[in-house]
Amino acid sequence: MGPAGGRVRSPLRRPGPAGPSRFRGGEHACVGPRTAGSPPWSRPQRARTALLGLHRRPPQRTDGPAAAAYAALRAAQSALADAEGTVRVAQAQLADTLAATPQENAAVARAAEEVESARAKAHAAATAVRAAQRTAADRVGAVEVAAAKLDAERTHNAADDVKLVEAAERHDKAVRAQEAAQEALLEAHESRDTAENLLAAAEEQLAQARAVPPRESAAVVAAREKVAKAERARDLAEERVAAARASYDRAAALESGQDAPAASAPSFASLPTFVDRYVLPNWRHRHDRDTRWCERWWLHEEAVTRLEALWEAFEAMRLEPAPSLSTWLRDHFDHHMSMLTRVDGTFAGCSPRTHDEPVHRAGAVWAHTEPPAGLFDVDPESVVQPQSHQQGGVA
Structure with a gap:
C-alpha cells in the first residue's frame, strides 16, 4: 500500500524523462463516458470514437505509399463503422428477444405449483384433525351418558332384565364409537404430519429451483452468440484501423521528410x-x-x-x-x-x-536471506538496487 493520500507505485516502473510512466494515468483519455442507457450486456466503449474520429489529412500526393496507406486507413475506418452498426443491430435484436422471452423459470413454476398443492393438502389435513377431535370429544360425552344411564337402570330397575340389556348395549355401542373416533383421530394426525412433511419438501424444492440460474432459451442463446460474434468482428476492425493509422502516419512522415510519429496515447x-x-x-x-x-x-x-x-x-x-x-x-x-x-x-x-x-x-513477506555479495552481477544504473546499496529505500 502506498503512503496515505498517494498513489500506489510499482518499484519496477521506471520514470520516463518527462515524468511518471504513462500507465499511471495522464491527460490523454480516449475513452468516452458510459451512456446511462447502455444495455447491461454491451461491452465498454473503449477507443472506438477515437478510432473513427481521428481522421488524418489526406496526403498531398495522390500516388505513392502515403496515398495507398491513406486509402487503406479510410477503408479500415469504414469497415469499423459497419462493424459498429452490426453490433448495435445485434444488441437490439438481443433486447427484443429477451423482452419476448418469458421471464418465469419453468422449473420454478412447477415447484411453486407443487408447493401450492402441498399447502392445500396440509390445510385440508389440519381441518380433518380438528373435525376428528370434535368427533372424539362427542364420543367421550356419549360414553359418559350411556354409562350414567346404565348405572341408573342397575339401581332403579335391577329386576327388569330387558331394560338392563338395552342400557348395556347402548353403553357398549357408545364405547365402540369412541374407540373408532380415537382411531380416526390418530389417522388424521398421521395424515396431517405426512402432509406437512410433503409441504416442507416442496418448499425446499422451490428454494433449490430458485437458487439455480434459469436456462436461457435457444433464441436468447443464439442472439447472445450473434452479439459476441459481432463484437469480435468489431474488435478485429479496431485493430485493423489502429494498424492502418500507424502505417499511414509512418508513410506520411517519410514522404514529408519528417521523423516517424511517436507512439499513440x-x-x-x-x-x-x-x-x-x-x-x-x-x-x-x-x-x-x-x-x-x-x-x-x-x-x-x-x-x-x-x-x-x-x-x-x-x-x-x-x-x-x-x-x-x-x-x-x-x-x-x-x-x-x-x-x-x-x-x-x-x-x-x-x-x-x-x-x-x-x-x-x-x-507478511516470506522470509528470505540476501545472497552473499558478488554472487550475482549488479547493474549500478538500475532503479532498484540491493538493500546493501540503498541509502534511503527504493525510489
Missing part, C-alpha cells in the same frame, strides 16, 4: 479507468466461495502490480494485427485474473459482506 487514462471500463465488464464470473475479489483492489499491492502489467500489455498489443487480442486474453487477461481471484490469493481476506480494514492488510 493509451486508450485508458488511468489504471482505475482500465479496471472499471474494461477488466470488470469482461470478467463476469460467478462470485462464490471458490473465488475472491475486493472492491478496493487498489489497497492490495499485488493486485496493483498485476493489473498494471495487464494494462500495459493491452495498450501494446491492441496496436498489433490480429490475433493479438486473442493472445492477450489467453496469455495475460486469463492468467492474471485467475491468479488474483483465487480463493487463497491476495483477496483471501476480502468478502462482499465483510470489508473491515484489517482484511486489506497484506500478509
Whole structure:
C-alpha cells in the first residue's frame, strides 16, 4: 500500500524523462463516458470514437505509399463503422428477444405449483384433525351418558332384565364409537404430519429451483452468440484501423521528410479507468466461495502490480494485427485474473459482506536471506538496487 493520500507505485516502473510512466494515468483519455442507457450486456466503449474520429489529412500526393496507406486507413475506418452498426443491430435484436422471452423459470413454476398443492393438502389435513377431535370429544360425552344411564337402570330397575340389556348395549355401542373416533383421530394426525412433511419438501424444492440460474432459451442463446460474434468482428476492425493509422502516419512522415510519429496515447487514462471500463465488464464470473475479489483492489499491492502489467500489455498489443487480442486474453487477461481471484490469493481476506480494514492488510513477506555479495552481477544504473546499496529505500 502506498503512503496515505498517494498513489500506489510499482518499484519496477521506471520514470520516463518527462515524468511518471504513462500507465499511471495522464491527460490523454480516449475513452468516452458510459451512456446511462447502455444495455447491461454491451461491452465498454473503449477507443472506438477515437478510432473513427481521428481522421488524418489526406496526403498531398495522390500516388505513392502515403496515398495507398491513406486509402487503406479510410477503408479500415469504414469497415469499423459497419462493424459498429452490426453490433448495435445485434444488441437490439438481443433486447427484443429477451423482452419476448418469458421471464418465469419453468422449473420454478412447477415447484411453486407443487408447493401450492402441498399447502392445500396440509390445510385440508389440519381441518380433518380438528373435525376428528370434535368427533372424539362427542364420543367421550356419549360414553359418559350411556354409562350414567346404565348405572341408573342397575339401581332403579335391577329386576327388569330387558331394560338392563338395552342400557348395556347402548353403553357398549357408545364405547365402540369412541374407540373408532380415537382411531380416526390418530389417522388424521398421521395424515396431517405426512402432509406437512410433503409441504416442507416442496418448499425446499422451490428454494433449490430458485437458487439455480434459469436456462436461457435457444433464441436468447443464439442472439447472445450473434452479439459476441459481432463484437469480435468489431474488435478485429479496431485493430485493423489502429494498424492502418500507424502505417499511414509512418508513410506520411517519410514522404514529408519528417521523423516517424511517436507512439499513440493509451486508450485508458488511468489504471482505475482500465479496471472499471474494461477488466470488470469482461470478467463476469460467478462470485462464490471458490473465488475472491475486493472492491478496493487498489489497497492490495499485488493486485496493483498485476493489473498494471495487464494494462500495459493491452495498450501494446491492441496496436498489433490480429490475433493479438486473442493472445492477450489467453496469455495475460486469463492468467492474471485467475491468479488474483483465487480463493487463497491476495483477496483471501476480502468478502462482499465483510470489508473491515484489517482484511486489506497484506500478509507478511516470506522470509528470505540476501545472497552473499558478488554472487550475482549488479547493474549500478538500475532503479532498484540491493538493500546493501540503498541509502534511503527504493525510489
